[in-house]
Amino acid sequence: MSRDVPATGAAKRGARAQAQRDRILDAAQRCFAERGFHGASMAMIAEAAQMSPGLIYRYFAGKSELIHGIVSRQVELLADDFEEMESGARDPVDTIVDNYCACMADADDAGAAPHDALLDATLILEIVAESSRDPVIAEALNLLDQRIDVGLGSWLARPDAAGGQGTPAALLPARKLILRALLDGLKMRQVRDPDLDPALLREALQDALPRLREA
Amino acid sequence: MSRDVPATGAAKRGARAQAQRDRILDAAQRCFAERGFHGASMAMIAEAAQMSPGLIYRYFAGKSELIHGIVSRQVELLADDFEEMESGARDPVDTIVDNYCACMADADDAGAAPHDALLDATLILEIVAESSRDPVIAEALNLLDQRIDVGLGSWLARPDAAGGQGTPAALLPARKLILRALLDGLKMRQVRDPDLDPALLREALQDALPRLREA
Amino acid sequence: MSRDVPATGAAKRGARAQAQRDRILDAAQRCFAERGFHGASMAMIAEAAQMSPGLIYRYFAGKSELIHGIVSRQVELLADDFEEMESGARDPVDTIVDNYCACMADADDAGAAPHDALLDATLILEIVAESSRDPVIAEALNLLDQRIDVGLGSWLARPDAAGGQGTPAALLPARKLILRALLDGLKMRQVRDPDLDPALLREALQDALPRLREA
Amino acid sequence: MSRDVPATGAAKRGARAQAQRDRILDAAQRCFAERGFHGASMAMIAEAAQMSPGLIYRYFAGKSELIHGIVSRQVELLADDFEEMESGARDPVDTIVDNYCACMADADDAGAAPHDALLDATLILEIVAESSRDPVIAEALNLLDQRIDVGLGSWLARPDAAGGQGTPAALLPARKLILRALLDGLKMRQVRDPDLDPALLREALQDALPRLREA
């Protein structure tokens, strides 16, 4: 998943173009996180990317293509998390909590390069909401969703000994649904209650996760 | 569940005024569900409510106040769900699944009177996202959140025999967090995967909920 | 000029109607002074007059008729000032300074009944400006202007011994113009520099007025 | 008096930008003179300037900033008048009368480039009135006022022989006040009585001005 092989959809793009795209996406992600999708203007994004508004349109067809681009980039980031979880190298609780905390931290320092930062929780909600009306965004999100689904599924299915959860195939869809909802729901909690104590979150997960395994 | 008796906070309002407010809120809820908060214009809402744009402002101070009004109405609807859950009159799984299905159904027939309907899942995401930037919306959501928190907390804490979950006080915050996240997350799943089989949802909940109780 | 004989244009009006008109005009004058002609809404005026917006239209044809009414009322107030000046009962400097100070005072206590208060200086500017575009207002102002012109003229012309200025007829138009400009200009200074020391004003007038008389 | 060299405060602005600003200001000045500050809409001004409404906002933050810009331009025009007066090159009466007549003439031919023209008298009243409620406008007017104050003060104080009035320092504030009021008042007369004979004005000034000097 490294950049040796260009990312999905970027097959033919030159290095320069890719750099520009990333610069724009970084700026957009920062602006969207700060002001929301509708609150951030193309002009603002252009300024954040230190280029003219017109140039953005050379790389992206419109504002919602920016969301598409941002979401697509996330797919790669996610891969890392799943590798960790699946390899058993790390307690899944840690991964989730870290992931949660990372988002919070990102929100604080606006200088971070967002292309390897997780999506701001509020932005995720906006994207998901938007996806129900905007096919371009829906498409991007479908990819992400699928990736998560596969990752979660394989982690759940993998034998206990191999760092998985040993979930029987029959229970897999149900467990996946619950786990997915729980993870998504955490994003909503994050938005509603940004001061949530990470320790409580960890405690809650440590209590809940084991309970969700086969008895 | 109907509005024979004026709703909370509307004590002093005339019947006519209350009816107008509800008409506006119904129209707004429909428009927001269909086009999103930013996508639905006041003009569109006015038309849906069959009145002039200016008139809306006699009843609501601005667009965000419409969300405030919509969310506030939901608080009452929620009360019913919690009564059911707490009274033990009904399996909580049924309540959740029904609630879930109700939303889906509402989305289909646009003619339904929304003031008796649960919020469209997409709209919920938008509202939550917006709440992080709009104090008016945040306030309304705080009320709702609090109500849910109390309801969930008392259900969890109530002794097993009394239709509760018998959760020890020490575990309450953690369990509440998990449950809350799970419920919220279901809304996100609903948006992302509207075709989810209710039967799977029920199965998943029947598997998960008992596991989240004291061993 | 007392109310024994109804004021100009009020010939046929009943006492009740007159009272209503005055109440409206009072409210309007207060609102206009506070927020300006364009800044004060009919709704605001109605509330200040403790009546419904619709009722105002029973007594006045529109917003600019309110200005007409306000200006017309001033004609009577002015009469008093001129009587003083002409009778020689009082130093004209005192009259002008008092008049000036009265306006400032009015601005402070909003409770005063404006129908016997001088027009707020800012409002005067607005009215004069408006008069160049609104014939209704122009008409009212013409009356006021004429009255002032006559009053000023007769004071200037009256023999010195009779409390006047003993201005020769040949110089009258010129002197009237200067005096008029000076008086009007004071209104503008009042708006631009509300903190002007009344003592300085008195000093200035005591220096200038005598110089403007026949050598 | 032309704008060959960019005006004060425009040092860094490109020639194109400056031209656009002037075009907008010209249009605004014309529209404001014709319909008043509140009567002229941004759309109308944009049309007069032959551009889209949105473009105005690239050059001015809002409607009040247009007034600010218009007033600021006047400061420069005023400088010329004061130079004349102070240099003694010209009878101050002439300067005032010319200035007065210039305004009247401008009002007639709407085609004149307003950036070289004095403010329409009616517009001045509106601006002064508005300044008491709009800080942006107040700021612009403060600058103008100050400039006039300095100019008038130095002319009054300058020795008689040097084309001044030789006013003793002790009398300066009072004389300045009177002169200022008289000049301002002339603007009001201009609005109220546009047909005033310039000859009468000249006569009046020639009579009054010398009288306002040290005996």
Add this chain to the structure above:
DNA sequence: CATGAATGAGCCTTCATTCAT
């Protein structure tokens, strides 16, 4: 007479997007 709900035109402003340079 009086009310106040209702209208609807219009206002200022923003912003995604385009295009001449």
Add this chain to the structure above:
DNA sequence: CATGAATGAAGGCTCATTCAT
């Protein structure tokens, strides 16, 4: 490629005025 000026369609909101009650 890149710029940034320019467009023009909305958008949210206000308010003078009307009219059914």
